[in-house]
Amino acid sequence: MRLALLGGTGDFGEGLALRFARDTDHEILIGSRDPERAREAVSAYEEIIEAHGASGSLKGFTNEMVADRADIAVLAIPPYYVGDVVDSIADRLDDDTILLSPAVGMKRDETGMHYNAPPAGSTTELVANRAPDEVPVVGTYHNLPANTLADLETDINFDTPVVGDKDAVQTVISLTNEVAGLRGLAAGPLANAREVESLTPLVINTTKYNSELDEAGVKWV
Amino acid sequence: MRLALLGGTGDFGEGLALRFARDTDHEILIGSRDPERAREAVSAYEEIIEAHGASGSLKGFTNEMVADRADIAVLAIPPYYVGDVVDSIADRLDDDTILLSPAVGMKRDETGMHYNAPPAGSTTELVANRAPDEVPVVGTYHNLPANTLADLETDINFDTPVVGDKDAVQTVISLTNEVAGLRGLAAGPLANAREVESLTPLVINTTKYNSELDEAGVKWV
Numbered sequence: 001m002r003l004a005l006l007g008g009t010g011d012f013g014e015g016l017a018l019r020f021a022r023d024t025d026h027e028i029l030i031g032s033r034d035p036e037r038a039r040e041a042v043s044a045y046e047e048i049i050e051a052h053g054a055s056g057s058l059k060g061f062t063n064e065m066v067a068d069r070a071d072i073a074v075l076a077i078p079p080y081y082v083g084d085v086v087d088s089i090a091d092r093l094d095d096d097t098i099l100l101s102p103a104v105g106m107k108r109d110e111t112g113m114h115y116n117a118p119p120a121g122s123t124t125e126l127v128a129n130r131a132p133d134e135v136p137v138v139g140t141y142h143n144l145p146a147n148t149l150a151d152l153e154t155d156i157n158f159d160t161p162v163v164g165d166k167d168a169v170q171t172v173i174s175l176t177n178e179v180a181g182l183r184g185l186a187a188g189p190l191a192n193a194r195e196v197e198s199l200t201p202l203v204i205n206t207t208k209y210n211s212e213l214d215e216a217g218v219k220w221v
Numbered sequence: 222m223r224l225a226l227l228g229g230t231g232d233f234g235e236g237l238a239l240r241f242a243r244d245t246d247h248e249i250l251i252g253s254r255d256p257e258r259a260r261e262a263v264s265a266y267e268e269i270i271e272a273h274g275a276s277g278s279l280k281g282f283t284n285e286m287v288a289d290r291a292d293i294a295v296l297a298i299p300p301y302y303v304g305d306v307v308d309s310i311a312d313r314l315d316d317d318t319i320l321l322s323p324a325v326g327m328k329r330d331e332t333g334m335h336y337n338a339p340p341a342g343s344t345t346e347l348v349a350n351r352a353p354d355e356v357p358v359v360g361t362y363h364n365l366p367a368n369t370l371a372d373l374e375t376d377i378n379f380d381t382p383v384v385g386d387k388d389a390v391q392t393v394i395s396l397t398n399e400v401a402g403l404r405g406l407a408a409g410p411l412a413n414a415r416e417v418e419s420l421t422p423l424v425i426n427t428t429k430y431n432s433e434l435d436e437a438g439v440k441w442v
Contacts, residue, residue, distance in 0.1 A: 111412040115419070157442055161427055186430040187423065191332040195426060198336070198419035202408065205416060206382055206441060209407040213441055220427060221378055221440045 001175065004029040004070030006063045006077060006085060009041040012102065013076035015149025016141070017045050021056025022152060024178045028058045031066035038062070052152050068092040072100055072175065074141070079103040079123045086130040095134040098168045101127040102141035104200040112208055113201035115194075122193035124163060138164035138172045139193045140184060142200045145215040156181035158217030161196045163187050185220060222396065225291030227252040227284045227298060227306060230262040233323065234297035236370025237362070238266050242277025243373060245399045249279045252287035259283070273373050289313040293321055293396065295362070300324040300344045307351040316355040319389045322348040323362035325421040333429055334422035338415060345384060345414035359385035359393045360414045361405060363421045366436040376401070379438030382408035382417045406441060 003020055005013045008030035021028050030045070032038035038060030049056050067073045067089035077085050082103050093099060101124045107116040120126040124139030131137055140162040148154055160176065162169050162184045173184035187196050199218065207213045224241055226234045229251035242249050251266070253259035259281030270277050288294045288310035298306050303324050314320060322345045328337040341347040345360030352358055361383040369375055381397065383390050383405045394405035408417050420439065428434045 109412070112409045113416075114413075115416060161423065185427045185434070187426045188333045188430050191330070192335075192426050195334075195336060195419060195423040198416060199423055202382065202413075202416040202420055203441070205408045205413050206406045209409050210441075213406070216441045219440045219442045220424070220431075220434055220437045 001026045001071045002029060002069055003027070003175070004031055004066035004073040006031040006066060006073060006075050006089070008032065008076055009037050010076055011150065012146040014041070014045065015144070015146045016074060016076065017058065018048060018152055019149055019179045019182070021045065021058055022049050022052060022054045023180050026175070028056060029066035029069060030058060030060045031063040032060070033063060035060060035062045048152065064089055064092055067097070070097050072098045072172065074100045075103060075127065077103060079105040082123060083126055083130045086127055090132055093132055093135045095136065097135060098171060099127060099131050099135050099137045100141070100172060101137065101139045104142045104197045106201050112205035115198045115201050117194060117197070122197050124193035124197065125190055128190055136165045136168035137190065138162060138168045139190065139196055140172060140176070142197050143203055143218060145217055148215040148217065156217065157219060159183045159185050159220050161185050161187035161199070163190055163193045163196050165189070222247045222292045223250060223290055224248070224396070225250040225252055225287035225294040227287060227294060227296055227310070229253065229297055230258050231297055232371065233367040235262070235266065236365070236367045237295060237297065238279065239269060239373055240370055240400045240403070242266065242279055243270050243273060243275045244401050249277060250287035250290060251279060251281040252284040253281070254284060256281060256283045269373065285310055285313055288318070291318050293319045293393065295321045296324060296348065298324060300326040303344060304347055304351045307348055311353055314353055314356045316357065318356060319392060320348060320352050320356050320358045321362070321393060322358065322360045325363045325418045327422050333426035336419045336422050338418070343414035343418050345418065346411055349411055357386045357389035358411065359383060359389045360411065360417055361393060361397070363418050364424055364439060366438055369436040369438070377438065378402045378440060380404045380406050380441050382406050382420070384408045384411055384414045384417050386410070
């Protein structure tokens with residue numbers, strides 16, 4: 001399978017790239033607006049993975065090119081311009097490419113982080129509204145801490161809820177469960193995305209108010 | 222300490238009563254609109270606790286009477302009339318009684334449960350708005366599954382986020398951590414209650430779509 005990480009040069013893209021490249025046999029495509037930056041990121045990630053005694057298949061291209069080739073395209077992009085990126089890749093997508101949305105709209109104030117959904121109801125539904133109708137959209141990975149993912153020294157044990165069309169959700173859960181210490185949990189259709197995305201500010205707030213929780217994740221028990 | 226469970230004859234009140242009575246030395250006051258029902262519940266709970274080789278100190282009264290005597294008063298009451306109950310006990314409360322709100326406004330549709338906050342922003346803030354100004358209000362226990370709590374055969378291992386005034390939050394966390402397998406996690410002031418309450422429909426939805434998750438809770442890891 002080809003897994004594309006659009007915005008794959010950012011912190012969250014790095015974390016996903018390293019875990020998927022180390023733990024699975026899938027081809028990882030790193031996308032960026034600037035293909036040179038994508039290729040530099042690939043070199044850096046390969047070095048880290050090799051230092052951990054593993055090897056992965058990574059390649060770097062533009063966001064458009066990785067979307068074109070992907071079986072699953074992850075929008076590792078800040079929520080305030082994820083809609084524009086979906087528009088820019090729309091003609092590269094079809095019903096064979098799952099579009100995966102991990103972004104969460106939030107606003108920070110003095111007490112902590114607060115969920116701040118777009119008018120579509122959630123960022124996942126915004127992505128679904130902007131993508132061509134035939135493209136299956138899935139929302140997940142919102143609650144995974146980027147820095148912990150990117151630190152391959154750390155063994156993880158995190159759950160992540162997954163919403164979207166049933167078949168696409170099952171494909172994404174199977175892929176997710178190939179990464180050591182990750183478990184995807186079906187959470188229903190896109191209409192349930194709001195509750196899924198709201199978990200992220202809660203995890204950030206509990207981390208802020210509990211010094212013993214550093215870059216925490218959540219596990220259903 | 223005196224822990225009052227208003228609405229303590231319901232499923233959630235039963236779960237809290239059994240765990241606190243079995244695992245702590247505190248006095249548990251069961252409140253109900255009908256004091257006779259409260260006394261019947263106390264008899265039933267005592268029987269269960271004794272069947273598990275423990276004993277607890279439980280007493281049953283009206284909601285008003287247990288609020289009057291409580292150090293911590295838990296509003297184990299459905300969200301749509303929790304405000305009326307707060308009004309009815311307002312003259313029994315003071316700055317020595319922590320009012321604890323575990324209720325979550327939700328609406329169900331064909332896809333699952335959805336967070337449905339009152340105009341105050343959250344049920345916890347609704348309670349704070351209706352209570353006398355000097356009464357410390359804390360929001361927690363929203364995400365604990367009632368049936369699992371009430372089944373003393375089941376060892377639990379759940380976290381629950383806690384919001385409110387800092388001192389009251391610490392008091393509630395200390396109390397919570399006395400119950401085997403429960404851990405309270407500070408999540409900031411009342412302004413963060415919305416994110417805390419939103420966890421409940423998410424947990425219900427993941428339970429609905431994952432047959433292996435029966436009456437699940439959540440753990441920060």
